Amino acid sequence: MTPQEYDSMTEEERTAHDAAARKREAEEQAALPYKWRQTLVDVDVSVKVPKGTRSSDLIVEYKRKSLKVGLKGQPFIIEGALVKDILVDDSTWTLDNQEEINIHLEKAKGTEWWECVIDGHPKIDTTKIVPENSKLSDLDGETRGMVEKMMFDQRQKAAGKPSSDDIKKAEAFEKFKKMHPEMDFSKAKMG
Structure with missing residues (x-):
């Protein structure tokens, strides 16, 4: 839908359209193998792993334009090009309670919202943030x-x-x- 088509809708049509879009967006995000949230300056990604996982069991690699997360010897849980660049030296990860990987990515350009974390993954509508x-x-x-x-x-x-x-x-x-x-x-x- 173009911005002009959206602008020509009635208030009720816009409300219904926005509600349907939020519902679809929430379903797409829930289907991802990770959860994420962001501020203007950073992105936090959390990935559930089997209880009892140790950091030595993990592969967590982030580069300026890519992210890989997974258990050694298994297919990656996350693998792909980041939608935007990050500051590698300012990014970190932790394993919490031996069951959740938390990855903190510092945005290289901390003045814009990301539509998604990995290129090609379902996008969110950043104009509604x-x-x-x-x-x-x-x-x-x-x-x-x-x-x-x-x-x-x-x-x-x-x-x-x-x-x-x-x-x-x-x-x-x-x-x-x-x-x-x-x-x-x-x-x-x-x-």
């Missing part, structure tokens, strides 16, 4: 403003609309045109 208010309110004013601007720009991009920077440029250009009516702007291009 609402950061926890307590976390957003914990940020200082400048950082919070930057995050809110990024969220606005991401929604605008998803809807095929101009970013906040594009809007500011257009407003500045209009103001300049009004200040200089003697100039011909018919061939001016915004870029």
Whole structure:
């Protein structure tokens, strides 16, 4: 569905469409062999393994663009290209209670939401992400403003609309045109 088709729906149609999309998304995510969550700066992945598993029984490899997780001598539970790059030196993993691998991946570009962890796996709709208010309110004013601007720009991009920077440029250009009516702007291009 295009953003224009979505925008032309009634409020009831949008609510029904969003509910169906959330349900499908939840089912797809539940079918993955891992659970994951994210903030703007990191992704946490958890993988269940048989009770009594020791770290020496595991293979956990993460590189800038890939992730492999599994038990030695068995097919990998997770294996593939990461959807975005990570900072390898800032990423870690632990084995908790001998039954769950927890992998902390630091995003190389900590200013965007990931649609999925592994390329080709079911995606989530990042335009519907609402950061926890307590976390957003914990940020200082400048950082919070930057995050809110990024969220606005991401929604605008998803809807095929101009970013906040594009809007500011257009407003500045209009103001300049009004200040200089003697100039011909018919061939001016915004870029």
